[in-house]
Amino acid sequence: MQIKDHHREGIDFSNRAIIAGLLVIAALLMLIGRLVQLQIIDHEHFRTLSKDNRVKLVPLPPTRGLIYDRNGVLLALNRPAYSLEMVPEEVDDIETTLQNLAQVIDVSEDDLERFHRLKKRKRRFDSVPIRTNLSIEEAAGFAVHRHRFPGLDIKAQLLRHYPYPDETAHVLGYVGRISKRDLETIDSSNYAGTSHIGKTGVEKSYEAVLHGGVGVQQVEVNSVGRVARILQHDKPLPGQDLHLHLDIALQKVALQALGEHNGAAVAIDPNTGGILALASKPGFDPNLFVEGISSKNYNALQKDPDRPLYDRALRGQYPPGSTVKPFVGLAGLETGHISFDTTVYCPGFFQLPGHSHRYRDWKKSGHGSMDLDAAITQSCDVFYYKLAHDMGIDKLSEKLSDFGFGEKTGVDLIGEARGILPSRDWKRAHRRQPWYPGETVITGIGQGYYLSTPLQLAAATAAFANGGTYYTPRLVDYLQTRGEEQQIPIPAQGKPISIQPDNWQDVHKAMLNVTEGVRGTAKRIRNTHYRIAGKTGTAQVFTVAQDEEYDEEKVAKKKRDHALFVAYAPAEDPQIAVAVIAENGGHGSSVAAPIARKIMDAYLLPQMGLDPNAPEEAIPTGVIAGEE
Amino acid sequence: MAYDPHQLGDLTPSDPNRRQGLLAGFHLDLPLLSGLLLLCGFGLVVLYSAGGEDFAQVQRQMIRLGLAFCVMLIAAQITPSTLQRWTPWLYAIGVLMLVAVLLFGEVGKGAQRWLNLGVIRFQPSELVKLAVPLMIAWYLADKKLPPNWRNLLVAAALIVVPVLMIAKQPDLGTSLLVASAGIFALFLAGISWRLIFSLFGIAAAAAPVLWYLMREYQRQRVLTFLDPENDPLGAGYHIIQSKIAIGSGGMYGKGWLNGTQSQLDFLPERHTDFIFAVLSEEFGLVGVIALLSIYLFIILRGLYIATQAQDTFGRLLAGALTLVFFVYLFVNTGMVSGLLPVVGVPLPLVSYGGTSLVTLMAGFGMLMSIHTHRKLLPR
Numbered sequence A: 001m002q003i004k005d006h007h008r009e010g011i012d013f014s015n016r017a018i019i020a021g022l023l024v025i026a027a028l029l030m031l032i033g034r035l036v037q038l039q040i041i042d043h044e045h046f047r048t049l050s051k052d053n054r055v056k057l058v059p060l061p062p063t064r065g066l067i068y069d070r071n072g073v074l075l076a077l078n079r080p081a082y083s084l085e086m087v088p089e090e091v092d093d094i095e096t097t098l099q100n101l102a103q104v105i106d107v108s109e110d111d112l113e114r115f116h117r118l119k120k121r122k123r124r125f126d127s128v129p130i131r132t133n134l135s136i137e138e139a140a141g142f143a144v145h146r147h148r149f150p151g152l153d154i155k156a157q158l159l160r161h162y163p164y165p166d167e168t169a170h171v172l173g174y175v176g177r178i179s180k181r182d183l184e185t186i187d188s189s190n191y192a193g194t195s196h197i198g199k200t201g202v203e204k205s206y207e208a209v210l211h212g213g214v215g216v217q218q219v220e221v222n223s224v225g226r227v228a229r230i231l232q233h234d235k236p237l238p239g240q241d242l243h244l245h246l247d248i249a250l251q252k253v254a255l256q257a258l259g260e261h262n263g264a265a266v267a268i269d270p271n272t273g274g275i276l277a278l279a280s281k282p283g284f285d286p287n288l289f290v291e292g293i294s295s296k297n298y299n300a301l302q303k304d305p306d307r308p309l310y311d312r313a314l315r316g317q318y319p320p321g322s323t324v325k326p327f328v329g330l331a332g333l334e335t336g337h338i339s340f341d342t343t344v345y346c347p348g349f350f351q352l353p354g355h356s357h358r359y360r361d362w363k364k365s366g367h368g369s370m371d372l373d374a375a376i377t378q379s380c381d382v383f384y385y386k387l388a389h390d391m392g393i394d395k396l397s398e399k400l401s402d403f404g405f406g407e408k409t410g411v412d413l414i415g416e417a418r419g420i421l422p423s424r425d426w427k428r429a430h431r432r433q434p435w436y437p438g439e440t441v442i443t444g445i446g447q448g449y450y451l452s453t454p455l456q457l458a459a460a461t462a463a464f465a466n467g468g469t470y471y472t473p474r475l476v477d478y479l480q481t482r483g484e485e486q487q488i489p490i491p492a493q494g495k496p497i498s499i500q501p502d503n504w505q506d507v508h509k510a511m512l513n514v515t516e517g518v519r520g521t522a523k524r525i526r527n528t529h530y531r532i533a534g535k536t537g538t539a540q541v542f543t544v545a546q547d548e549e550y551d552e553e554k555v556a557k558k559k560r561d562h563a564l565f566v567a568y569a570p571a572e573d574p575q576i577a578v579a580v581i582a583e584n585g586g587h588g589s590s591v592a593a594p595i596a597r598k599i600m601d602a603y604l605l606p607q608m609g610l611d612p613n614a615p616e617e618a619i620p621t622g623v624i625a626g627e628e
Numbered sequence B: 001m002a003y004d005p006h007q008l009g010d011l012t013p014s015d016p017n018r019r020q021g022l023l024a025g026f027h028l029d030l031p032l033l034s035g036l037l038l039l040c041g042f043g044l045v046v047l048y049s050a051g052g053e054d055f056a057q058v059q060r061q062m063i064r065l066g067l068a069f070c071v072m073l074i075a076a077q078i079t080p081s082t083l084q085r086w087t088p089w090l091y092a093i094g095v096l097m098l099v100a101v102l103l104f105g106e107v108g109k110g111a112q113r114w115l116n117l118g119v120i121r122f123q124p125s126e127l128v129k130l131a132v133p134l135m136i137a138w139y140l141a142d143k144k145l146p147p148n149w150r151n152l153l154v155a156a157a158l159i160v161v162p163v164l165m166i167a168k169q170p171d172l173g174t175s176l177l178v179a180s181a182g183i184f185a186l187f188l189a190g191i192s193w194r195l196i197f198s199l200f201g202i203a204a205a206a207a208p209v210l211w212y213l214m215r216e217y218q219r220q221r222v223l224t225f226l227d228p229e230n231d232p233l234g235a236g237y238h239i240i241q242s243k244i245a246i247g248s249g250g251m252y253g254k255g256w257l258n259g260t261q262s263q264l265d266f267l268p269e270r271h272t273d274f275i276f277a278v279l280s281e282e283f284g285l286v287g288v289i290a291l292l293s294i295y296l297f298i299i300l301r302g303l304y305i306a307t308q309a310q311d312t313f314g315r316l317l318a319g320a321l322t323l324v325f326f327v328y329l330f331v332n333t334g335m336v337s338g339l340l341p342v343v344g345v346p347l348p349l350v351s352y353g354g355t356s357l358v359t360l361m362a363g364f365g366m367l368m369s370i371h372t373h374r375k376l377l378p379r
Helices: A006-041 A043-052 A094-102 A109-121 A136-144 A165-172 A180-185 A201-205 A207-211 A248-258 A295-303 A321-335 A372-377 A381-391 A393-401 A424-431 A437-443 A454-465 A501-516 A588-607 B021-025 B030-050 B055-077 B080-104 B124-140 B149-167 B172-188 B193-213 B216-226 B236-249 B275-308 B312-336 B355-372
Strands: A055-060 A074-086 A128-134 A152-161 A175-177 A196-198 A215-221 A227-234 A241-244 A263-268 A275-281 A344-346 A368-370 A469-471 A476-480 A487-489 A494-496 A533-539 A562-569 A576-582 B106-108 B111-116
Touching (some): A006 B236, A043 B236, A074 A136, A109 A128, A128 A136, A136 A152, A165 A201, A165 A275, A196 A201, A248 A588, A263 A454, A321 A562, A381 A393, A576 A588, B030 B355, B055 B355, B080 B149, B080 B355, B124 B149, B124 B172, B124 B312, B124 B355, B149 B172, B172 B312, B275 B355, B312 B355
Antiparallel strands (some): A055 A215, A074 A128, A263 A275, A344 A368, A562 A576
16 A cells, blocks of 8 residues: 555546646736726726825824913914915926916016926925915905916915014024935924924924824815815824923013123023023024025124024133122131131232232232122132132032033033033043143132033022022923913922021022122122122233233224123022023123113012112112122 | 645655755745845835835845845754654743743733743744644644544644744734734635634624723724724824825826835825835835735745645644735735834834844745655655
C-alpha cells in the first residue's frame, strides 16, 4: 500500500494543478466581474460621487477663543473676512472669465499676478484666491452676478483682529498663516481647515487652548461646488476664551507715560503675580501679520532702528543698576554682614585693599557717613561696593537668586530672556574665566555682567512688596468656554523667600524714604493719596574712562544711560509693583519715576474713587516726610 | 508502472547538460522572469502616481526590488535536493522564532511581529510563509499520495501550529497566507473532495468560535466589511473611498496622475495596501485587466513549472508557492474592491514596502530552481 506510484501521482498532481488553474481563472473572472460592476455598470454612480457630486469631508475649523482684559475689554476677536476664489478645473475659459469679472468687481494687476502665481502652484481642483479682503458691499455685489461665473465663489473666513494693536502687539502677539515649520509641531488633522496659528505672545503660548478641536462635516456637493446636502455633522469644539490679568487701560497709560523714550514698563499685582501691564515701546501693528505681511512692511519693521518687533519687557536685558540696592541691602541684613545702624563713610569712591583703582560713586564729592537707610534713600554706591565686597560673590548671588534674578520667571509667554546673575559658576560656564574681586564690587550696584529683564525686575519687586513670596508672573487669569458659567482659573504659583520681618521693615522704610525723604532720589513723585516705596536706578550703557567724566549733553542719545525705577504701592498694603526702564532716558529719578507714578495713579486712584487725570495738588515739601 | 518521462507530454524537458544561453546558466526561467519584470515595472509607474509624484519613494522601492531580485537569483542556484535537506531545519527555526516573538518580540502598530536580532529587525512570519509549504512538501515527499488519514493529521498539525502563533501576534493577513500555503500543498497532494467539502462545512460551523477569538479591531473590520456605510468616517472610510476610486475610473480611467480620489487624499494607504484602487481609478478597467493578465501569466507559468517537476517535493512546493502568490493577489484586490473584508495584505510586487517582497521573490527563485535543475533520466 505504501509504495509510491510516481506516474499515477504525476497525473493526479497535474489534474489537481489544472483544477487549481481553473479555480484561479474563475476567481479572477469573479474579480473582473466585480470591477465591471463598479467601473462599467455603476460607473455613473461613482463618477457622480467622485466628481460632480463629490462626497466631501469638510473639516469644520473651530472658532478661536477670544482674549479679554481684566475688565472684560475685548483684546483679540474674530472678524468675518470675504475672499473671491476660483476652482480652475470648473472654469472653461479662465482669461475671459477674469475679463468679465472686472466689470463686476475691481481686480487689480497685483491681484491677477498673485492669482496666476498661486494657480501654477496649486492643482486644478484646488480653490485659488482672486481677491482677498472684500468689503461686505463687494461681496454682496458679486453674489448678485454669481450665476454668471460658475467655478467662482465667495469664501467667508473669520480673521483675527486686534483692536488695540500698539498696546497688545508684544503681549498677545499675533496669529499668522500656518507655515511648514508650524506643521511639524502640531497635530495636522486637528488643524485641517484652520489657516492660522499663534505665532508669538499669548496667541502662541495658549495656542492649544485658544484653537479648540476640529469638527467634520460630510457633505455632498453639486457640480458647481455648492453643498447640496449635509450627510453627517460633528461639531467642532470651539477654543476657550482667555481672561487676562492685564488692564488694557493701564497698558495704554504705561505706553503713553514712556513718552518719547523706548523702553518697557511692567506692573504686577504682588498678591497674585498677575501681570497688570506689560508694555514695550515702540510697538507695531499685529493686524499686518494676520493676513500675511507684505515684504515692504516687514522690511520696514525689521530695519527700524528702534526695533519695534523686539519685546523689551520680556527679552530686553538691561543692567538693573541701583534698583538692586534694596535687594543687596536685604541680603546684607539677612546674612548678618550689616545691621540697620552699620555706617560706612563715603568719600566719593571705593578702593579694594591694595589696589589703586577707584570705584566711583555717582556723587563725586561723596555722601559722607551712610547707613543702610541713607544708602538706599540717596543711592550711595560706596556703601554697596563695600557690602558686596564683604559678602563675597557667592553669598550675594545666592541671596539675589531668591528674587528670581538670572532665571526665567516662568511667565506664560514663550521666549523670555534669562538675564544674568553674575556668579563664579556663571562666569566659568559662559566666559571660561575665573571670578575677579572687582567684579563683585560692581555687582553690588547692579552693573558689570548683571542683566535683568524688566519683567524680572517687576517680579522681584512684587516678591519684596508682599513680604517674601515670589509669584510666577502670569498673564492669564482664567479660561472660560463661551456660553458657559464655569471659569477655569490659572492658579497663582508662589515660592516663599525667607526674610526676617525686621529686616524687611528696614528695607521697606528706606524705600519709602526714597519718595518721601527730603533727600530721597524720587521725592518728586510723592503724593497725598497713597504712599510709594521705590528705588531709582541709572544703568550705564557707555563706560566712562577713569579720568573722564560723563557728560549727558556730549554723549550721543544711543549711549546715554538707561533710566530705571522700581516701586510698589500703597505702602501699607501693596496692590501694584512696577518696574520701568526708559532707554537712554538719563536719570531714574527724573525720567523713570514719574512714569511709574502715572501707572500707579491710573491703577490705584480709581480704586479710591479719584480721577487720575485731575490736576495735581501742590504738596508742600516736608509735609509727609519727617525723618530727614 | 515504471517512470517514463516521455509520457509527460510532448514538451520534452530540456537537457540540463545543454545549457541554453545566459539565463539558463543562472538557472533563471525566462517567461517567469519577464512576467515579474513587467509586473514590477507597471507597479513602479503606479507607485509614482500613488505616492504623490515622489520620485525618491520610487527610487527606494527600486532599491528594494533590486535586492529582492538578488535574493531570487541566489535562491535559484540552490538545488531542490539541497533545499529539501534544509527544510526541516528551516521549519524548526521558523517555529522557534515565532515562539521568540511571542515571548520577547517588539510591538509595532498594536501587534507583536518583529524580532530584534541586534543587527536587523526580522519578521519571522515571513520565513514561515516559505517554511510551511516547504515542510508539507518535505513531509509528503516520500509518502504515498493521496495521503492517508495519519499523514494528513500530521501535515495539518504542521500547518496549524505556526498559523495559530501568527494569529496570536495578531496578524490575520499573514496567518491566512501561511494557512493557505499549507492547505494548497495538501490540495495538490490530492486529498479527497469529500474531505475538502466537509472541511468547508466545519469552517462555516466554526465561524462563531472564530468571532469569539478575534480581537476587537478584527471584528470591527468584519462588521465594516458587511456594512461599510455604517461608519463612513471611521473604519468604513477606506472601503467607501476605495470603491469610489475604482468605480469612477470607468473603462479607460482618468489618466495617469489624474485620479482625483487618490490625488485629493480621499484614498488612505494609497501607495501601500490600496494601490490597486489608484491603478483602477487612473487606468480604468483596461488597465486592471492588463495588470491581472500579467498576474495570471505568472501564476499559470508557476503551475506549469509545478506540473513539470520530477518529484513530489518539487511539485507540491512549486504549486503551493504559486497559489499563495494568487492568494496575495486575490485577498488584496478583493479587499480593495469590497469583495472581502479589510485584511492587511499588500498587492504582491506592486505595493510600496519591502517585507513581503523578499519572501515572494525567494519563492520565485525556488520555482526557477525546481524548473532549471530537472534531470533527464539516462536515455
